[in-house]
Every structure is written in C-alpha cells, then in structure tokens.
Amino acid sequence: MKHFEYLEPGTVDEACGLLKQYAGNARVFAGGSSLTILLKQGFLQPDALINIKKIDELRRIEESGEDLVIGSLVTHHDIEVSEVLARRLPVLCELEHDVANIRVRNMATVGGNIASGEPLTDLPCVFITLDATVRIANTSGGRTLALEEVFVDYYETQLQEDEVLTHVVIPPLPAHSAIDYVRFSSSSVVDKPCIGVAVRMTVDPDGGACREVRVGLGCVAPTPMRARNAEAALEGQPLNDDNLQKAARAAAEECDPMDDLRGSERYKREMVAALVRRLSSRVYDQARGGRS
Amino acid sequence: MKKAITMEVNGASCRVEVEPWRTLLDVVREELDLTGAKLGCDIQVCGACTLLVDGKPVSACSVLAVDADGRKVTTVEGLAEGDRLHPLQESFMKFGALQCGYCTSGFLLTAKAMLDENPHPDDEQIKSYMGGSFCRCGCYQEIMQALRSVARS
Numbered sequence: 001m002k003h004f005e006y007l008e009p010g011t012v013d014e015a016c017g018l019l020k021q022y023a024g025n026a027r028v029f030a031g032g033s034s035l036t037i038l039l040k041q042g043f044l045q046p047d048a049l050i051n052i053k054k055i056d057e058l059r060r061i062e063e064s065g066e067d068l069v070i071g072s073l074v075t076h077h078d079i080e081v082s083e084v085l086a087r088r089l090p091v092l093c094e095l096e097h098d099v100a101n102i103r104v105r106n107m108a109t110v111g112g113n114i115a116s117g118e119p120l121t122d123l124p125c126v127f128i129t130l131d132a133t134v135r136i137a138n139t140s141g142g143r144t145l146a147l148e149e150v151f152v153d154y155y156e157t158q159l160q161e162d163e164v165l166t167h168v169v170i171p172p173l174p175a176h177s178a179i180d181y182v183r184f185s186s187s188s189v190v191d192k193p194c195i196g197v198a199v200r201m202t203v204d205p206d207g208g209a210c211r212e213v214r215v216g217l218g219c220v221a222p223t224p225m226r227a228r229n230a231e232a233a234l235e236g237q238p239l240n241d242d243n244l245q246k247a248a249r250a251a252a253e254e255c256d257p258m259d260d261l262r263g264s265e266r267y268k269r270e271m272v273a274a275l276v277r278r279l280s281s282r283v284y285d286q287a288r289g290g291r292s
Numbered sequence: 293m294k295k296a297i298t299m300e301v302n303g304a305s306c307r308v309e310v311e312p313w314r315t316l317l318d319v320v321r322e323e324l325d326l327t328g329a330k331l332g333c334d335i336q337v338c339g340a341c342t343l344l345v346d347g348k349p350v351s352a353c354s355v356l357a358v359d360a361d362g363r364k365v366t367t368v369e370g371l372a373e374g375d376r377l378h379p380l381q382e383s384f385m386k387f388g389a390l391q392c393g394y395c396t397s398g399f400l401l402t403a404k405a406m407l408d409e410n411p412h413p414d415d416e417q418i419k420s421y422m423g424g425s426f427c428r429c430g431c432y433q434e435i436m437q438a439l440r441s442v443a444r445s
Contacts, residue, residue: 006295006312006358029359036354037335039313049312051359077348101424102402104336106348107355190337190424 001039005048011055012137012164018050020139020162026050028164030073033108034116058111058166061085066172072111072165079123080105089130089170091198095122095181101190111165114147117155117223120192124151125218126181127168128226129198135167144169151223174212177202178286182275186262194262195219197251197275201234203287208238210284215247215276220257220268227251230276239284248277297361301326302370310357317341317352320367328368328397332426339425342398343367349405368397371404379442380404387438391429399425403439413443 007026009015019026026048029035038044052058058071061082068088070079079085080096099105099122113123114134124147132147139162147168150157159165173179179200186194196218202211213234215227229250233243257268294309301324308323320326320343329352332340336351343352344366371378380400383389390396399422406413406421413421418439427435 001313003293003311003313006356029356032356032359033336033351033354036315036356040334040354049356053359097420100336101339102405102421103339103342103349103351103424107350 002042002045004039004046006051007048008051008054012052012058012166015050015052015055015164016137016139016162018048019164022046022048022050022161024161026161028052028111028115030112030115031075031107031109032112033104034112034118052164063088064169068170068172070110070168070170072109072115072167074110076100076105076108076110076113076123077102079110089173089179091126091179091181092123095126095183098122098183098185100192110168114150114168115157115159115165117151117153117157119154119222119224120219121224122181122183122193122196122218124224125196125216126179126198127170128224129179129200129214129216130170130173131214132168132170134165135169136163137166138163142166148224148226154222173200174202176205176287177212178283180279180283180286182279184271184275191262193219195257195268195271195275196224197272197279199276199279199283201280201283201287203284208288209236210234210239211236215251215280217251217255217272220255220272222256225255227254227276229254234280239281244277244280247280248273251276295358295361297358299360299362300364302365302367308357312356312358314357315353316343316345316350316355316357316360316365319357320352320365326367326369330394330397332394337424337426338395339398339402340395342401342425344401344405347405347408349402366401366404368400371400378404379445380407380438383438383442384435387434387441389431389434389438390427391431395425395427395429399427399435403442407442411443415440418443 027046029049029051058073060071062069128148181198183193184195198216200214213231215230218224230247233247252269252273259265296309298307330340332338336354341353342349
C-alpha cells in the first residue's frame, strides 16, 4: 500500500475542510471494506484518508417527521437488524440477509455503498425506487440531490472533492402501495448480484390502476437506473398480461448490461424481462391486498 | 508517521505503534504473535482472516489497524479459558471438523459471534450466518455437525 496520512475529524465540517485542503488527493474512509481493497491493489493512491467514523451523528437510523433518515455510517448489518426499518421498510432488512457475508455487512456502510459508485450492489436500486434523496455536506453549505442523480458512471459519482455524503432520506410510502426487490445471483450466493430489480407502485383502490410506478434496475448498467419506459407501460392502467409483457420488454431494452462472468448481455436482458414481469405482478397483488 | 493505538486483545490491554497503512491482520500476527488468523483471499471473501472487533466478525485483512484503536479484538487464541477449550473448539475436535486447519480460526470466531447473537440457531440460520466462510478441504458436513451440536446444547 502506498503510504498515506490518517486523519480523524470529529465533525462533518472538519472533514469537508480537510478534504478541500487535500484538493482531490484525500479519500473519505468510512467502513473501508471496498476502499482497503482498492488501496491494497494500488488502484487508489491517496495522500490521506479522512476517517469519518468518529462522527457519531452519521450512525443513526431515524424517523424524521414522515421521512426515514439513514446516516451514511449505518452498516449493512445495522439495516439488517433495524427495528425501525423492520416496521417501516422490511424490504431493506430482508435484502441485507443476502449481501456479501456477515464480515462485510458488519463493516461496509450505506454511505460507502453509494459513494464508491460500485455498480454491483443492492441498496441503491431499492433506494431510487423509493425516490430517496441524499444530503451532501461540503465547504459551501451543502446540497441535496436525488439519489439517482448521484451516479454518473462505473465507480463515478457527482460527489466533489470536498464533499461528504451524510444521509439518505426516504419519503414515506403512499397508502395502497407496495415495494419489493429481487436479488438474482447467477453464481455463488455470496457473489455480487448478477441483477437486482426493485418495483414499487400504488394501486388505485377504485378500478385498480397502477400509479406512481417505479422500476429500479441494478447491476445491468454503469449505474443503478430507473426503467422509465417500463414504468410508463404500467402507469395509469390496471395490470394485465399485455402491459406486463410490454413493461418487461421495455426494461430489457432500456438497460445496458455488460458481458461478464455472471452472464452474457443477452442472458441478462432476458433475466431482466423475467424478473420485472414476476416482480411487478407480485407487487401489484401486494398493493391491492392493502399491504403497504 | 507511526500512530500509537490501544486495543484490548483477548481481554488484555495492548499498546502498539503502527503505520496507518498496516492491516489489523498483519499487526496481530507480526507484532502480537497471534498467528491463528490466516491470510487467505485478501478481498474479504474467504473468512480465513476473521477476527472479532467489539464482538463482531470482520475480515482483518481489510481492516486498518489504526481503525481498531480503542476497540476489543478477539482472536482464536482468546477463545479458551486457560486450559479449558471453548465448547466450539471441543465440538470441532469431536466431529473432526477440519483437515488442514487453515480456515478453522475463522470458522470458530464467526460461530462464536453467531452464538453470542443467537444461542440456538437452526440449520438454516447457521448456513446463512456461516455462508461467507470457506473450507477448501470441504469439511462442511463435519462443521455443520459440530455447530449443530453446540447450538442444541
């Protein structure tokens, strides 16, 4: 590993100040699970690591009004066993059982999961279907971005050199809504996912039309993405074989998977279609059944 | 460039000076001579380097030692109490749950953390929790027997 300074700010402001001082040559160090690997392999060679783990305010999962606020230092295991999330969004707790292994879940954080820009992950795919936003601190007061806009390309985000992602904010689900997620692995279950699909929708209690449809796709493009053509195929109508088929085909076309050891591009597109069809149907039934 | 850190290792306070780029596994093995944990894949997949930090399993190959400052670290050497082996160690011996032993330290510590969290896991819970630990000798049947036996006692 290349040698670096190790700094431990006590506040977010201090962290942003240090990052600015290093002008792009420092890295935020949170859980460190992917960062230490990149350091060991020499892919990253920063002059300094800014350890933000002493900033306790970033460790909490809180209800703030109707919103859920997840601090960037919350670990995958914290989500897995969170009572607040088990009550409000059990889909997050359930998906965590399958993320990596218990050691990674104990270390790796929500903030790192997003800020690393790693394309093969689960949480961001679900977060974007929940219309989540992120709070970002910097040396000029901070900003809020839709989570979807944070991602730019493989391992590339909108985060600037003096910025720290501090919180993920999730608005409440409307009444008569449901959300679910499928993590599909094509090799070992402890491998990174091959495909992630999340679907959320509200079903009109009179007439059964789908409203506010969100179809999130993970691992099949340089960034997690919404399949907007698939959403449009379902929006405003009750679910039927015809629009379900259209949505599945649309999602398969609008994603952009790469051939890799987890499957060919063609295989992944077909799997996206199958999973979008299956999950949309399940979520529609859950939303109609009143589960929200 | 060295940083002084204090850890509680297997119950005893321990102060070492380390460079910030050294891993916890490296420091525990090379500075503290606790060589039970092994370097395997070096990317947090195999579990051979597992240590407990504040009671939770982590891949010590990918934890910076400076990050363990002020925390409790448990290694496999800390499982026995004096000459009395931990029930998990007894059970691994009884069922022959190892061949080469390279992964055993990681399996024992991960299992300890599992049982601390849930003293009586069923088979599915055991498989789910232990799923990220690899035994390349393939002793999974014997490991399951050993863990099941402790989980039911």
